[in-house]
Amino acid sequence: DVYKRQLFSLYGVEAAIEQALSRQVWLKSGGYIVIDMTEALTVIDVNTGKFVGSKNLSDTVFRTNMEACEEIVRQLRLRDIGGIIVIDFIDMDNPEHRARVLEELEKHLKKDHTKTVVVGLTGLGLVEMTRKKVRDSLDAMLTRTCPYCGGKGAVLSEETMAARVRREIRSILRNSHSEAVLVEVNPSVASYLIGPGGANLKQLEKETGRSIFIRGSEELHIEDMNVKALGTKEEIAAKAIPVKIGDVLRLEVEEPHAQNPKDGIARVEGYVIDIKDAGSRVGETVHVKITSCLRTFAKGIIVNSQDCQTGSQVSD
Structure with missing residues (x-):
């Protein structure tokens, strides 16, 4: 059976790479961390997510932060992240909790063979640290800047x-x-x-x-x-108008009409066809007779294929 399966599938390499390139990483408790890499530094944000804890909010926050420490160090190694790193743990009012989270982070960092230095907590409660940059990060090796958003992570509305x-x-x-x-x-x-x-x-x-x-x-x-x-x-x-009145077209109903859900919408070369009473037939291919043509859309009705008159235009 081993020889019948590809090595990447057998050992879960593809899934591991996909997770290592994901911006969001889930924790076992239901919390998660978000990793954002920029030219200047890497920011890691910790969130409680679906984790509600067993006692109170303070307990939930503390447990999530403690669990995040191990996963953060794992992701730093897995992604080969170097340079300045800022970790935004969930706010903790208890000084003892803050100290224990820092200790937990440093404990896991000792397992990392790459030199790291934890500077400490800033006045805003952020943890500053540095990690020696040995080579390009996994992100830099396996991805490129989005040609549409230019790396912003957003496009125009x-x-x-x-x-x-x-x-x-x-x-x-x-x-x-x-x-x-x-x-x-x-x-x-x-x-x-x-x-x-x-x-x-x-x-x-x-x-x-x-x-x-x-x-x-x-x-x-x-x-x-x-x-x-x-x-x-x-x-x-x-x-602009690729159809004419009387044409019979074989079309797929793509979606219900936004204002009148009873009708369905199909398209011919981007031109909208409003099909009467086709809202319940989304995904089906039907024969449509064009009854009127306007500048931005045409209207049509569903007809039986055997009823299509000779001379009508029937196309896919």
Whole structure:
């Protein structure tokens, strides 16, 4: 059986690596520690999490901090973390508890062959320590900076990105004589751009005096936008609306309609199809006949495949 399984799976190496790269590490008691590495230092935060203790809050805090000491030292070795390290233990009012937690930390650090120095508690109750940097950390060797957030750990919200896209559209149209523009963005951003009942889009068109077509694409990151085309209103409408009244399409119902859950939502090239009474059929593939086409979405009804008339467009 050993020869039939890969070594990494047999000895749990993949799971161990995944845990060693995780920002949050759970303790056996239900508490957890959070490890944040920066250019200047590493910050480790201790939290009680699901641990409620057996006596009172003070007891819970003390036990969580004591348990965290062993796990913190284990993670320092496992991740090869060096340099300045600041540990934010849960606040302890009892001086004896603070002293015992420091002793517990130093006890486990003695097992670490890499030189470490515990400076002590700061005025804010943080533990300062240093650990000799022998080589790159595991994090530095196995990961790279996120190309989207640049290492910040956050991206723009949909609302903020929608505001940025609106500014970009205004700028483009100020420098163009085109009657209309087609812009492609992430679907969640498209929802903000269009607004309830198309109110936001109508306001933007009123401000610019042009026709603006918005199309959602799941392939686009939330901070991306593509100007797909500029031209006359008729040209852009033809590009923006990939279906026409009477078309019969084979579509997957992706989600219920946000405002009317009885209806279901499907998409064709990012263009929304509102399918009547399909809210309960999410995940199913159905034949849909297009009954009306608007700038930002079309409406359709479910039809039986045998009822599809010859000449109708049936596509996946």
